[in-house]
Amino acid sequence: MPATLLYELAAEFLGTMIILLFGGGVVAMVQLFGSGSPGELVNGGYTNITLGWGLAVMMGVAVSAKVSGAHLNPAVTLSVAIFRGFSWAKVAPYMLAQMAGAFCGAALVFLNYRPAFLKQDPNLDHTAGIFCTFPAFPDVPSAGFIDQVLGTALLLFLVMALTDENNLNAPSWLTPILVGAIVVAIGISFGGLHGYAINPARDLGPRLFTVVAGFRNNGLTDGASAWMIPFFAPFLGGIVGTAAYDFTIRKAL
Numbered sequence: 001m002p003a004t005l006l007y008e009l010a011a012e013f014l015g016t017m018i019i020l021l022f023g024g025g026v027v028a029m030v031q032l033f034g035s036g037s038p039g040e041l042v043n044g045g046y047t048n049i050t051l052g053w054g055l056a057v058m059m060g061v062a063v064s065a066k067v068s069g070a071h072l073n074p075a076v077t078l079s080v081a082i083f084r085g086f087s088w089a090k091v092a093p094y095m096l097a098q099m100a101g102a103f104c105g106a107a108l109v110f111l112n113y114r115p116a117f118l119k120q121d122p123n124l125d126h127t128a129g130i131f132c133t134f135p136a137f138p139d140v141p142s143a144g145f146i147d148q149v150l151g152t153a154l155l156l157f158l159v160m161a162l163t164d165e166n167n168l169n170a171p172s173w174l175t176p177i178l179v180g181a182i183v184v185a186i187g188i189s190f191g192g193l194h195g196y197a198i199n200p201a202r203d204l205g206p207r208l209f210t211v212v213a214g215f216r217n218n219g220l221t222d223g224a225s226a227w228m229i230p231f232f233a234p235f236l237g238g239i240v241g242t243a244a245y246d247f248t249i250r251k252a253l
Contacts, residue, residue, distance in 0.1 A: 009097040011068035011070075012071060012097040015068070018060040019056045020106050021109060030045060030046075030049055051184060065172065070179075073238075074099075075235050076238060077098070082242070095201065099201045101201070102205025103209050106209040110213060125215070125216040132195075132204075133203055138224070138226070148233035149234075151196050152199075152236075152240075153241030155182060167250070183198075194230060200231045200235065
């Protein structure tokens with residue numbers, strides 16, 4: 001494997017791990033600490049979660065942008081391969097690096113907060129949502145699917161706009177801040193139906209960790225199949241969002 005690709009994969013791994021460290025960490029802070037009952041949102045609640053995830057993405061992008069392009073999301077990698085000429089030979093390695101980074105980020109959050117997990121959830125049967133997403137309406141899967149397609153489409157549409165050299169072409173130092181702001185906006189506006197994963201690695205990597213760690217409500221081996229929508233729908237959303245940008249705004253520039 002060429003040394004350049006190894007560095008790119010390391011950047012994708014570390015950038016995605018940073019996202020999960022801060023993103024999973026803020027959810028752990030909100031749900032595991034304070035005077036509320038287990039699972040109750042305390043310590044800033046949902047506002048802290050949306051801000052924490054936005055800052056997490058900002059930091060992950062800042063770390064990896066110059067080396068790997070800061071995909072940090074398989075939906076981004078697939079979309080730029082289809083629409084921006086990104087090498088198809090790098091698609092699978094990038095996605096694996098992202099998935100591994102998300103897995104390790106979740107593992108470090110659990111290791112750090114293990115005493116709090118064991119106090120709040122000694123049987124590990126109701127706190128897997130700290131690491132991965134679950135539907136608000138499991139009997140209406142179409143709601144979560146539409147939500148994830150729309151959220152990821154918005155993410156890719158806006159990222160393409162701010163990175164297009166003929167459009168906004170944001171300066172390199174500002175790009176991580178703007179991408180983080182996009183994630184905050186999506187979380188504030190579209191976070192309720194399925195937890196706004198908008199990133200297959202961000203959801204499946206930590207979900208695989210919950211299986212390994214022994215969480216019973218993991219949405220993967222518990223028969224609930226909660227993993228499917230946040231894994232598959234963002235791929236479609238990324239394609240839709242990038243195509244929408246290319247066939248409207250980009251054509252007009």
